[in-house]
Amino acid sequence: MARAREVPGFDCEEPFAVAAARVVGVRAAEVFAHSEGVLDLEEIERLHDMRVATRRLRAALEVFDSCFPRKRHRRALKRVKELADALGERRDRDVAIEFLGGLEAETPQDDRAGLAVLVERLRAEQREANEALAPYVKPKRLKKLRRRLRKLAKAAKR
Amino acid sequence: MKARQVGGLDPAAPLRPNAARLVRARLDELRSFAPVALQPPASKTQHDMRIAAKRLRYVLEIVGPCFGPEADAARDAARRLQGVLGEIHDCDVMLPRAWGIESLRERLRERRERLFREFVDFWRDASATWAALERTLGADGPKSHA
Numbered sequence: 001m002a003r004a005r006e007v008p009g010f011d012c013e014e015p016f017a018v019a020a021a022r023v024v025g026v027r028a029a030e031v032f033a034h035s036e037g038v039l040d041l042e043e044i045e046r047l048h049d050m051r052v053a054t055r056r057l058r059a060a061l062e063v064f065d066s067c068f069p070r071k072r073h074r075r076a077l078k079r080v081k082e083l084a085d086a087l088g089e090r091r092d093r094d095v096a097i098e099f100l101g102g103l104e105a106e107t108p109q110d111d112r113a114g115l116a117v118l119v120e121r122l123r124a125e126q127r128e129a130n131e132a133l134a135p136y137v138k139p140k141r142l143k144k145l146r147r148r149l150r151k152l153a154k155a156a157k158r
Numbered sequence: 159m160k161a162r163q164v165g166g167l168d169p170a171a172p173l174r175p176n177a178a179r180l181v182r183a184r185l186d187e188l189r190s191f192a193p194v195a196l197q198p199p200a201s202k203t204q205h206d207m208r209i210a211a212k213r214l215r216y217v218l219e220i221v222g223p224c225f226g227p228e229a230d231a232a233r234d235a236a237r238r239l240q241g242v243l244g245e246i247h248d249c250d251v252m253l254p255r256a257w258g259i260e261s262l263r264e265r266l267r268e269r270r271e272r273l274f275r276e277f278v279d280f281w282r283d284a285s286a287t288w289a290a291l292e293r294t295l296g297a298d299g300p301k302s303h304a
Contacts, residue, residue: 004219012224016176017169023220059216062161063180067169096252100262107261114259157169 002049004056005030020064021156027057028149031083038087038137039130044094050137051087057149058084067156076152079145086133093126159206161213162187177221178295181229184214185288188236192281195243198274201250208243211236225294232291235284242280246273 007026010019034050037043061068061077068076100119107115135141164183167176191207194200215236222229249270256262 010223012174012177012221013172015170016167016173019173020169055212056216056219059213060220062213063217063220066167092251095248099248099252103262103265107259111259111261115262118255118259118262 002030002034002052016064017067017156020060020067021153023060024057024064024149024153024156027053027060028146028153031057032142032146035137035142039134041126041130044091044098047087047090047094051084051091054080054084054087064156068152069155069157072152072155076145076148079148083136083145086129086136090126090129090133093122093129097122097126159209173221174224177217177224180217181214181221181225181291182295184210184217185232185291188214188239189288196278196281198271201247204243204277205247205250208240208247211240211243215240225291228287228290228294231287235280235287239277239280239284242273242277246270246277249273 005026007022009022030053031050034046034053036046038047038050040046058077058080061073061080065073065077097119100115100122104112104115162183164180166179188207188210191203191210194203195207215233218225218229218233218236222233249266253263253266253270256266
């Protein structure tokens with residue numbers, strides 16, 4: 001899992017709203033930096049990194065909500081939550097498949113067919129979740145979200 | 159689970175006192191789940207507590223530098239707590255799906271029991287970490303209205 005980036009110029013004595021703009025700017029950039037290859041089912045850690053970055057951004061938006069114009073903040077947070085939910089649906093399947101894959105060798109013969117059916121069902125859900133995620137990570141959509149977040153950061157009440 | 163509202167935040171005031179209010183509110187929220195979550199079958203409350211741990215972790219990731227090593231220790235503790243409660247939740251989600259695969263169900267039950275014991279031990283050990291964080295916050299403003 002990628003570590004959170006340092007926030008340049010972060011200062012505990014500066015106004016809360018100034019910190020809000022700094023933190024949201026950095027956390028938003030992290031999300032987009034991790035957006036490449038997230039639909040690749042062979043490289044599930046990529047999606048995990050983007051999901052964690054999205055969680056951090058969401059947390060920053062929630063922590064600093066009082067610093068932003070209400071309507072603009074609500075819309076941005078809604079978009080980020082939608083992205084986070086779509087990433088989460090895929091990630092849940094990735095984790096379950098990985099967990100069950102590790103048990104295969106130790107599973108008694110009688111239960112192996114049942115286990116294979118369960119894994120296959122989860123793989124189908126994983127593909128569905130990936131299809132549902134695809135529109136959210138299209139470059140055009142991400143660019144729009146990035147622009148929205150940039151404007152939000154600029155609008156922090158100072 | 160919706161996060162509790164934190165009152166008294168001021169965008170024009172320095173980050174530190176605002177941050178102290180937020181951290182205190184998230185810590186109070188986390189602790190409020192413990193009495194029920196420490197009962198083995200309380201899966202819903204354990205799940206809510208995981209979300210509360212996540213919220214505390216992320217707020218500390220953002221404002222931790224304002225509160226020194228106590229905040230780093232609390233952030234790491236919240237991350238571990240989130241991890242173990244997350245694994246318990248994974249078992250709860252998987253169990254009904256494993257219907258008819260007895261060896262898997264047995265394994266999931268054993269795993270849940272082991273993770274629950276880990277959670278109980280960890281929560282007991284973490285009390286000093288939360289207390290140290292609270293002392294650090296103490297100098298920064300009144301108690302939150304959470």
